[in-house]
Amino acid sequence: MTPHEAKGATQYTTYHPRWYRTRVSTYWWLGKWYYLKFVLRELSSIFVAYFVVITLLQIHSLSRGPEAYARFEERMRNPLMIALDAITFLFVLFHTITWFNLAPRAMVVRLGGKRVSEILIAGSNYVAWLVISASVAWFILR
Amino acid sequence: MAETIQLEVTRYSPEHDAAPTFQRFEVPYRKDWVVLDALNYIKDKLDGSLSYRWSCRMGICGSCGMMVNGEPKLTCATFLSFYAPDAVRVEPLRYFPVVRDLVVEMTDFMVKLQKVKPWIIRKEEKSIADGEYLQTPQQLDVYKQFSMCINCMLCYAACPVYGLDPLFTGPAAIALAQRYNIDSRDQGAKERMDILSQHEGIWACTFVGECTEVCPKHVDPAGAIQQYKLTAAKEWFKSLLMPWGAK
Amino acid sequence: MATDAPKKLLEPFFWTLFSAGGVVAALLMPVHIFLFGLAFPLGWIRDLSHTRALALIEHPLVRIYLFVFCSLPLFHWAHRFRYTLYDGLQIKHLNEVITVFCYGGAIIGTALAGYLLLSLP
Ligand code: SF4
Ligand code: FES
DSSP states (O other): OOHHHHHOTTOOOSSOOOOBOOOOOTTTTTSOHHHHHHHHHHHHHHHHHHHHHHHHHHHHHHHTOHHHHHHHHHHHTSHHHHHHHHHHHHHHHHHHHHHHHHHHHHSOOEETTEEOOHHHHHHHHHHHHHHHHHHHHHHHHO | OOOEEEEEEEEOOTTTOSSOEEEEEEEEOOTTOBHHHHHHHIIIIIOTTOOOOOSOSSSSSOOOEEEETTEEEEGGGOBGGGTTTSOEEEEOOTTSOEEETTEEOOHHHHHHHHHTOOSOOOSSOOOGGGOOOOOOHHHHHHHHGGGGOOOOOHHHHHOHHHHHOTTSOOHHHHHHHHHHHTOTTOOOHHHHHHHHTSTTTGGGOOOOOHHHHHOTTOOOHHHHHHHHHHHHHHHHHHHHHOGGGOO | OOOOOOOOOSHHHHHHHHHHHHHHHHHHHHHHIIIIIIITTTTSSOOOOHHHHHHHHHSHHHHHHHHHHHHHHHHHHHHHHHHIIIIISOOGGGHHHHHHHHHHHHHHHHHHHHHHHHHOO
């Protein structure tokens, strides 16, 4: 066992000159678009959870009868709710796009010994998305 | 008079300074010069005390990584013309302790690299008389991308998770572990999994993805880590379903 | 070197739920939000009546669909939100509280979804 391993990974050599260490700012993600995009991507999950709560409320009102359901629909027509839902829609769309673009990097598909190109996988994800969205809409509206 | 360009370079002397400062230098501007050429000019002509690392000046040794205008770059592959006529700011690689000027302390990376056992592990070595381990071009293709790493540590300087949690194994080390895991000659995946399935291994990664953006060798360490997670999750469920199968 | 016994972590399990939830949210959520959050309330399309909505949800497959639709994305949220608080705000010392809050929330939401969908007429 080397001395480094004994003391854990953050330990450096035994002889210590005076090193200068910087601390990471809490706002590290603000300085650069790429990092900001990452944080927005992660925050999209809050909107995902928000819409699950809305769906649960909807199911709840559905079970309590026509009046309760009408009240739910009325609340959804509140301009503030619509604004919030519009933002939610944009964030979830952002989630969808980033998710499909990143997924092929995590999942390597090989056909005939060659890696299937990421664009092809992402592309088929988008096609599946459109087809599924259309079927869901058809099922609800039919 | 010939054109010049301003360089703002981090200076830090552990004997004299409490914190790093910047020093401005004016160097000739040449279209075919990279940042490293400018640093060499400073060292040769203006201030011989400037310390920094370099060796191959052709993007292969991985020793000249620094922050150029806030981005992790190989200074031997980053042209001044990209920034001219504005000043260029050169700082030591982010998140590593600074030893002096532009030189960082990299033992942390070396220890982590060794920990993930980036070499071929065999349960039983073939004897030399039995010949070499053969591999088809397809088998080579599976891991080739990850084997291009030059250990330049740019990806560490790009990784906020490493900055925030220095215990994180980090992009290059995990990508190199994966490089051996998927090598057809290797049998050490299980050993490496035990090390990397800790929280500080693959699970600390949040797929920021910037490591892949800055990698000069297109290794895609971020992809390697997610692929590793997928394998780890599969192994986890397998060991749940067939506890007797796990050895 | 003596290897410390590899701890059996729950990370792979929660990561799988996170990924599955990410897929569900990416594939299904936009159309739901568009319909129920925008198109119906804004009157672009005529609202579903109570009877019609009940008729839709009658089918057991629709209920299973809605259960998945609610549960998995909550685990997706739990994972991402936990890491965002952990890295973004650097409040590592509150790690346990955050974990309990996030996964607790997802588990409660899942239980609620199950209860609501089972108790529907
Ligand atoms: S993965 Fe890329 S950026 Fe990271 S050390 Fe290797 S070559 Fe450098
Ligand atoms: S000097 Fe070798 S990579 Fe730049």
